[in-house]
Amino acid sequence: MTPAQARRWARRFAGAVTVVAIGLFVGLAGCRTAPLPEQGSAAEHLYAQRCGSCHKPYAPSSMTAAMWAIQVDAMQPKIAQAGLPPLSAGESRAITEYLERNAGTQ
Ligand code: HEC
Missing domain, CATH: 1.20.5 (Single alpha-helices involved in coiled-coils or other helix-helix interfaces)
Known part of the structure; x- marks a missing residue:
């Protein structure tokens, strides 16, 4: 060479x-996957458990607060279809509030 x-x-x-x-x-x-916000809190645990069984839990920052309120409701029929226990009013509220607290701005 x-x-x-x-x-x-x-x-x-x-x-x-x-x-x-x-x-x-x-x-x-x-x-x-980026770690979810409020790691180790009850809200984070609930979110990961109830919203991460069919797909990965979406990053709360990926949607705005207004979009999250709609998404959580939109998942109820899918949860029912899959034969999973429906979100109780309290669970739904806790998850929506968690997502809204950590939501993105656009
Ligand atoms: C029973 C299974 C199941 C559970 C539990 C579930 N999802 Fe979903 N999710 C789906 C499926 C299936 C899709 C695929 C998109 C569609 O069919 O609309 C989806 C899509 C999504 C999307 C993307 C929608 C889009 O327009 O791109 C978001 C955000 C979402 N889910 C959030 C949640 C949240 C928040 C929870 C907890 C309250 C949750 N999911 C729990 C089944 C589930």
């Missing part, structure tokens, strides 16, 4: 390493 060939090879290798590193970083960042 001539020095010129060696340099070319080194550049190509460095490029490949960078591409793999970026791919790995983006992939890991995408899979990682």
